[in-house]
Amino acid sequence: MHARTVIPRAALAGALGGVVAWLFALWFAEPLIQAAIDYEAGRGEAEAALATAAGTAPPEEGPEIFSRSVQGVWGIGAGMVLVGVALGLLFAVVYTLLQGKVSVRPRVLALLVAGAGFLTLYATPFVKYPANPPAVGHEETIGDRSGLYLVMIVGSVVLLVVAVLLARALRERLGTWNAVVVGGLAYVVLVGVLMALLPSLGELSANVATYGPAVSETPQPLRDPVGRIVFPGFDADLLYSFRVYAVTAQVLLWGVLGLVFGALAERSVRSERRERVLENA
Amino acid sequence: MTTAGVTRARATATTAVGNLPYLIGSLVVGLLLFYLIGFDEGATSLFGHTMVVHEFVHDARHFLGFPCH
Numbered sequence: 001m002h003a004r005t006v007i008p009r010a011a012l013a014g015a016l017g018g019v020v021a022w023l024f025a026l027w028f029a030e031p032l033i034q035a036a037i038d039y040e041a042g043r044g045e046a047e048a049a050l051a052t053a054a055g056t057a058p059p060e061e062g063p064e065i066f067s068r069s070v071q072g073v074w075g076i077g078a079g080m081v082l083v084g085v086a087l088g089l090l091f092a093v094v095y096t097l098l099q100g101k102v103s104v105r106p107r108v109l110a111l112l113v114a115g116a117g118f119l120t121l122y123a124t125p126f127v128k129y130p131a132n133p134p135a136v137g138h139e140e141t142i143g144d145r146s147g148l149y150l151v152m153i154v155g156s157v158v159l160l161v162v163a164v165l166l167a168r169a170l171r172e173r174l175g176t177w178n179a180v181v182v183g184g185l186a187y188v189v190l191v192g193v194l195m196a197l198l199p200s201l202g203e204l205s206a207n208v209a210t211y212g213p214a215v216s217e218t219p220q221p222l223r224d225p226v227g228r229i230v231f232p233g234f235d236a237d238l239l240y241s242f243r244v245y246a247v248t249a250q251v252l253l254w255g256v257l258g259l260v261f262g263a264l265a266e267r268s269v270r271s272e273r274r275e276r277v278l279e280n281a
Numbered sequence: 282m283t284t285a286g287v288t289r290a291r292a293t294a295t296t297a298v299g300n301l302p303y304l305i306g307s308l309v310v311g312l313l314l315f316y317l318i319g320f321d322e323g324a325t326s327l328f329g330h331t332m333v334v335h336e337f338v339h340d341a342r343h344f345l346g347f348p349c350h
Contacts, residue, residue, distance in 0.1 A: 002299065002300065002303075003299075003300040003303035003304050003307070004303055007303060007307050025340075025341075025344055029340070029344050030340070033340050033343065033344070064336075065332060065333060065336040065337075066336050066337055066339075070337075071336070071337065071339050071340050072340055074337075075336075075337045075338050075339060075340055075341065076338070076340040076341045076344065077341075078337065078338060078341070079318050079337075079338035079340070079341020079342065079344075079345065080341050080344075080345070082314055082317075082318050082338075083314070083315065083318045083319070083341070083345055085314060086310075086311045086312075086313075086314035086315040086318065087311070087315070088311075089307045089308070089310055089311030089314070090307075090308065090311040090312070090315070092304075092307050092311075093304050093307050093308050093311070096300055096304060097304070122346065125346070126346055129346075129348070130346070131343065131344065131345070131346035132343065132349070133343055134339075134343055134349070137348065137349060137350060139350045142323050142324050142348060142349075142350055143324040145324075145348035146320055146323055146324035146325070146348045147324070149347065149348050150320075245344075246344055246345070246346055249344060249345075250345075250346075
């Protein structure tokens, strides 16, 4: 298929994946996001009260540009659908380049490319730096966190390319199955090394200076000067559910992208073949 | 090579070359969109330091796993 045929179909399939992920988010994620924002607000009040008691000025809050209902319905919708389109466009590039090189049906290749996208652009970075609801994450480390997350994304893409090239080189000697197994192992080991080299968020110097040593940026209980807990730490079950739903939404997005594009690609290839037969007749 | 074979080979070659501008376009737009939804107006900002994009897609950014304040 020509790129002109692949690109609009992949963008459409990605947008559909985004719509499905959006509907899932409205139902499952939004109540959790609201609960996290309520926690953040309550904690902010407790911090302000502590600051006032200590005689310092409480921190100012940022301006509210969009209401919660706009963010929670249309903002998250626009975000999910546009990311779906973006991922569809990136998917189209990989699919177009691979289609002549592998001898599998279009719908199988579509699922393979979508699986690779899910693995490299989401699942692997998630293992090191998982998705966080509002209230989890310090404003002063946004630069560090963005950079580290980007390193995980780029690193996992590059390492998967390395693993695939390795598997291809070993194919004649080991056979396809064993070569793919070795390639997969190589990916896991290389990605593990990358994760071990990168710092966890709690280890960032800005965090250690303010909060002491910790694994992550998840809020710990807030204590007054004598050490009494005046506000609880972040709810562990809420964090767990948020992350499970976040992964589920990505599975839905990539799954719909791969399946819908696969179906569209099979149709295009069939009609291209028919035209060729007619031309030759 | 038969005439049909030559035509087919030429057709495949033109397609591969003709793909390139489309692939570059798709890659650039895809990456830009991914960046705008995931990262812009966080650590870096392309179009000035307003918070409109960041605030609008705030929930999506959290839910998609991008770093957010």
